[in-house]
Amino acid sequence: MSEPAPRSVDPQGLLRQQVRWRLLETVFWLAVLIPFFATPTYLVLCSQIAIAALFALSLDLIVGYSGLVSLGHAVFFGFGAYTAGLLSAKLGWNEPITGLLAAGFASMLLGLLTSIIVVRISHFALIMVTLGLCLLMFELANQAHDLTGGDDGLQGISISPVLGYFNFDLYGYTAFGYSLAVLFICFLIIRRVINSPFGLSLRGIRENPRRMPAIGSPMRGRLRTVYVMSATFAGIAGGLLAQTTEFVALDALSFQRSAEVLVMLVLGGAGRLYGGLVGAIIFMVARDQLAGLNPQYWYFWLGLLLVLVIIFLPNGILGGIAHLVSRVRAKK
Amino acid sequence: MTDAPVLVTQGLDKSFGSLVVASDISLSLPKGARYALIGPNGAGKTTLINLITGMLTPDAGRIVLGGEDVTEIGPADRVKRGLVRTFQINTLFPNLTPLEAVMLAVCERRGEAGTWWRSLPSYGAAAEEAYGILQTLRLAEFCDRPTRQLAYGQQRLLEIALGLAAKPKVLLLDEPAAGVPKSESGELFEAVAGISSEITILFIEHDMDVVFRFASRIIVMVAGRILVEGTPAEIATHPEVREVYLGAHHG
Amino acid sequence: MLLFVLSVGLSVTLGMMNFVNLAHGAFAMIGGYVTVTLMKQAGWPFFATLPVAFLGAAVAAVVLERVLYRRLYRATDLDQSLLTIGIVFMSIAIAAYIFGTTQQPVELPSYLRGRLVVGDFSFGVYRLFLVASALVITALLVVGLDYTRFGAQVRACVDNQRMARGLGLNVDMVFAVTFALGSGLAGLGGAMAIEVVGLDPNFGLKYLVFMLIVVAVGGLASIRGAFFTAAMLGIIDIFSKYYVPQVGSFIIYLVMVGLLVWRPAGLFARAR
Numbered sequence: 116m117s118e119p120a121p122r123s124v125d126p127q128g129l130l131r132q133q134v135r136w137r138l139l140e141t142v143f144w145l146a147v148l149i150p151f152f153a154t155p156t157y158l159v160l161c162s163q164i165a166i167a168a169l170f171a172l173s174l175d176l177i178v179g180y181s182g183l184v185s186l187g188h189a190v191f192f193g194f195g196a197y198t199a200g201l202l203s204a205k206l207g208w209n210e211p212i213t214g215l216l217a218a219g220f221a222s223m224l225l226g227l228l229t230s231i232i233v234v235r236i237s238h239f240a241l242i243m244v245t246l247g248l249c250l251l252m253f254e255l256a257n258q259a260h261d262l263t264g265g266d267d268g269l270q271g272i273s274i275s276p277v278l279g280y281f282n283f284d285l286y287g288y289t290a291f292g293y294s295l296a297v298l299f300i301c302f303l304i305i306r307r308v309i310n311s312p313f314g315l316s317l318r319g320i321r322e323n324p325r326r327m328p329a330i331g332s333p334m335r336g337r338l339r340t341v342y343v344m345s346a347t348f349a350g351i352a353g354g355l356l357a358q359t360t361e362f363v364a365l366d367a368l369s370f371q372r373s374a375e376v377l378v379m380l381v382l383g384g385a386g387r388l389y390g391g392l393v394g395a396i397i398f399m400v401a402r403d404q405l406a407g408l409n410p411q412y413w414y415f416w417l418g419l420l421l422v423l424v425i426i427f428l429p430n431g432i433l434g435g436i437a438h439l440v441s442r443v444r445a446k447k
Numbered sequence: 448m449t450d451a452p453v454l455v456t457q458g459l460d461k462s463f464g465s466l467v468v469a470s471d472i473s474l475s476l477p478k479g480a481r482y483a484l485i486g487p488n489g490a491g492k493t494t495l496i497n498l499i500t501g502m503l504t505p506d507a508g509r510i511v512l513g514g515e516d517v518t519e520i521g522p523a524d525r526v527k528r529g530l531v532r533t534f535q536i537n538t539l540f541p542n543l544t545p546l547e548a549v550m551l552a553v554c555e556r557r558g559e560a561g562t563w564w565r566s567l568p569s570y571g572a573a574a575e576e577a578y579g580i581l582q583t584l585r586l587a588e589f590c591d592r593p594t595r596q597l598a599y600g601q602q603r604l605l606e607i608a609l610g611l612a613a614k615p616k617v618l619l620l621d622e623p624a625a626g627v628p629k630s631e632s633g634e635l636f637e638a639v640a641g642i643s644s645e646i647t648i649l650f651i652e653h654d655m656d657v658v659f660r661f662a663s664r665i666i667v668m669v670a671g672r673i674l675v676e677g678t679p680a681e682i683a684t685h686p687e688v689r690e691v692y693l694g695a696h697h698g
Numbered sequence: 699m700l701l702f703v704l705s706v707g708l709s710v711t712l713g714m715m716n717f718v719n720l721a722h723g724a725f726a727m728i729g730g731y732v733t734v735t736l737m738k739q740a741g742w743p744f745f746a747t748l749p750v751a752f753l754g755a756a757v758a759a760v761v762l763e764r765v766l767y768r769r770l771y772r773a774t775d776l777d778q779s780l781l782t783i784g785i786v787f788m789s790i791a792i793a794a795y796i797f798g799t800t801q802q803p804v805e806l807p808s809y810l811r812g813r814l815v816v817g818d819f820s821f822g823v824y825r826l827f828l829v830a831s832a833l834v835i836t837a838l839l840v841v842g843l844d845y846t847r848f849g850a851q852v853r854a855c856v857d858n859q860r861m862a863r864g865l866g867l868n869v870d871m872v873f874a875v876t877f878a879l880g881s882g883l884a885g886l887g888g889a890m891a892i893e894v895v896g897l898d899p900n901f902g903l904k905y906l907v908f909m910l911i912v913v914a915v916g917g918l919a920s921i922r923g924a925f926f927t928a929a930m931l932g933i934i935d936i937f938s939k940y941y942v943p944q945v946g947s948f949i950i951y952l953v954m955v956g957l958l959v960w961r962p963a964g965l966f967a968r969a970r
Contacts, residue, residue, distance in 0.1 A: 124578070124587065124588075124590070124591075126546055126550075126574040126575060126577065126578035126590070127568050127571050127574045127575075129546060129590070129591055130546070130550075130567050130568040130574060131568040133567075134566055134567060134568060178776065184774075184775050184776045184779065186779065232955070232959050235959065235962070236958065236959065236962040237962075238775060239712065239718065239775070239913075239914060239918065240914060240958045240962035240963070242718065242775060242779060243910060243911070243914040243954065243958055244955055244958050244959065246907070246910070247911075247951045247954050247955045247958070248955060250907065250947070250951045251948065251951040251952060251955065254947055254948040254951065255948065258948065307563070307564065307566065308563045308564075310566050310567055311562060311563045311564065311565055311566060311567060312551070312554045312559050312560045312561070312562055312563075312565075312567055312570060312573075313560065313561055313562055313563035314563065314567075315543075315547060315550070315551050315554070315560070315567060316551060316554075316555070316560045316561075318540070318542070318543060318547075319540055319543065319548075319551050322539075322540035322541055322542055322543055323538055323539065323540050323541075325538055326534075326538045326539065326540065326609070327523075328502075328521070328522040328523040328526070329500070329522065329526060329531070329532060329534075329538070329609075330526060330551065330552040330555050330556075330609060330612070330613055331523050331524075331526035331527045331552075331555045331556060331613055332523060332551075332555045332560065333523055333561075334523070336561075337561070340561075340563075344563075374783060377776075377780065378780070381776075381780055412791060412795075413791075414787045414788070414790050414791040414794075415787070415788055415791030415792065415795075417784070417787050418783075418784040418785060418786070418787030418788030418789075418790075418791065419784070419788055420784070421780055421781065421783060421784025421787065422766070422781055422784040422785060422788070425770070425773075425777050425780050425781040425784065426766070426769060426770075426781070429773070429777060
């Protein structure tokens with residue numbers, strides 16, 4: 116049955132359409148440079164946002180693209196933070212870039228270990244195990260206060276200039292530039308992963324895990340790989356935190372932080388590449404403004420935000436926008 | 448002409464507590480066969496497919512594919528060896544397009560689905576192959592829309608496309624036309640009829656017209672056992688079959 | 699054993715409807731604050747406040763279920779988790795606003811205070827009261843489930859929802875009532891817990907983890923599982939405080955992770 120059908124569609128072209136770099140993306144990445152010129156007093160906050168964005172992006176790999184749930188992703192963030200912090204504070208290794216790579220590597224190993232457990236379970240047990248691992252690490256860090264400083268946090272971190280030249284200044288120029296550069300590089304890598312056949316198989320797992328073995332896919336192996344990737348990037352984000360603030364608090368490993376990054380991701384829209392970034396920006400800016408007004412009520416607004424987003428915008432802000440756009444297009 | 452059988456099961460048993468869903472199932476499919484598996488609801492037909500593909504573990508018995516014992520091998524590895532099934536209820540990827548879905552299956556088969564450092568469009572051969580499969584099933588014009596937007600009949604065709612993408616040696620079709628109205632099922636069965644004669648097919652079906660038209664041999668299952676096996680002519684006149692299945696089958 | 703009372707409702711709810719309700723702890727907190735308010739403002743005796751604590755939490759549960767939870771029965775685990783976490787956060791803030799962030803003390807009636815000496819052993823009277831109540835509640839639950847018509851309906855819905863619906867059972871109503879009962883029990887547990895662990899706005903979150911552990915490790919919808927796990931947790935807690943005080947909750951988390959990896963459906967999981 117091989118009748119050459121008239122070809123008006125080029126399948127490769129269709130695929131290229133989906134993965135090509137869009138103008139809006141260029142606009143976004145140029146726009147994030149604005150704070151350097153427009154709001155130099157907020158650069159410290161901006162570097163925090165960049166770090167949160169990377170953290171959210173790492174979570175998106177497993178939550179948005181693979182369909183897993185993790186209530187304890189901060190375990191990798193905190194592990195990376197403490198690794199980078201300890202390298203400097205205890206071992207006197209102050210070079211930032213290698214320190215960051217070490218943080219990522221350490222989290223990668225932790226991810227490797229935990230992935231073996233995590234990919235075997237699903238549903239409620241998965242929620243509990245990811246939560247449990249995070250709480251476990253938190254307790255460990257809490258107890259080991261000789262090493263980690265416990266409740267007081269890890270101090271004595273002092274980071275050398277980036278590339279030997281960019282000193283970490285008080286205003287945060289270097290911190291923001293450094294964080295932004297790392298975010299961008301990691302973003303490019305993650306973008307490639309998502310647009311690869313591997314990324315497609317992740318989405319397959321998310322869409323229908325039952326079908327995957329039926330097309331010959333080694334689901335567990337794929338999930339282990341993406342879990343390790345996700346842990347690595349979360350660890351790098353944590354390392355950035357340690358290096359740019361020269362301090363690591365216990366809360367880097369806390370459930371609160373795991374919940375927060377989940378909120379950021381869902382707010383922006385999981386499974387949409389830029390969802391974590393957008394969510395991080397909105398969340399951190401909102402928190403900075405609202406918590407300044409009245410810290411107690413922050414929990415209320417946070418809770419309300421969560422409830423409203425889940426009910427009315429289940430695909431996050433980017434999802435809501437995409438929906439609007441497609442409805443407008445359908446009308447034309 | 449005696450070719451070695453492509454798929455053989457020997458004495459497959461499966462029970463859930465006191466419920467026996469499969470009892471001493473032994474069958475043998477030669478290459479290029481077009482066998483139909485029929486039986487009343489609850490006879491255990493889908494269960495048998497689950498057992499053969501490895502989604503269920505048998506309590507006893509063996510499954511031999513192309514001369515190789517695959518009883519201990521997992522479902523994904525059986526697919527890699529050419530044992531493929533489709534699902535009675537659409538088990539598709541709602542938010543992927545048909546092109547993406549079939550391409551995923553093709554990449555998995557080609558061992559390319561694990562690479563994360565190369566972009567999807569650069570896999571031209573896989574894309575062409577996926578598109579080709581969609582073309583043969585007349586799904587090409589919808590290849591770019593999310594699966595959940597496809598009509599039900601088109602989704603059933605996509606089920607088959609995913610099966611074909613794995614380049615099966617043995618294809619197990621679980622009620623390929625389930626839920627498709629008679630007026631539309633013709634196109635679907637044309638597609639099934641057009642499948643290469645190199646591929647061995649076992650299909651579950653309730654519509655007797657289709658069964659008698661496409662099957663070279665019919666296996667009748669009742670309550671977990673194989674009642675009888677034979678050519679369409681034999682089965683049509685078999686007294687027990689008429690009583691148990693055709694007779695009790697009121698429209 | 700407090701943990702059992704607090705967790706059993708969550709276990710049944712999760713097992714029956716597959717709805718991840720992380721706000722369960724908030725219902726406990728509601729019960730606690732009801733008791734405190736009634737005792738302080740209205741001068742009610744302790745025992746009288748308990749049924750009201752139960753009812754208060756149950757009513758809150760019904761309202762929440764009608765307004766919010768219904769919409770998400772088919773949603774993903776993630777969405778359900780986040781929605782209910784959002785509710786917990788809101789309840790923490792509301793409680794802080796109304797009651798302040800300090801611990802709320804409660805005065806027990808004199809016959810529940812002090813210790814009871816039997817031979818060589820001395821038991822806190824209140825602890826005995828807790829154990830006794832837990833046993834009574836367990837008995838009521840078991841009898842209710844096994845011998846009443848409603849109990850049979852509950853069991854049917856847990857075992858096979860689709861078939862139950864097909865048989866004409868009003869599954870939604872069964873679930874709503876069960877959910878109210880389970881949350882009411884949480885409220886009761888919260889009220890009884892004040893004396894043991896104190897009450898502050900963070901109650902819902904602090905003890906949520908342990909409730910979840912009881913449910914996960916015990917097995918969904920398993921009363922035996924919840925009972926056993928709650929007891930086990932209590933024992934581990936006492937022992938670790940005695941022998942290895944610096945380790946804290948670490949052991950509990952480690953054991954939980956280990957047990958769940960070994961038996962993801964819980965120790966007393968129902969065979970499906």
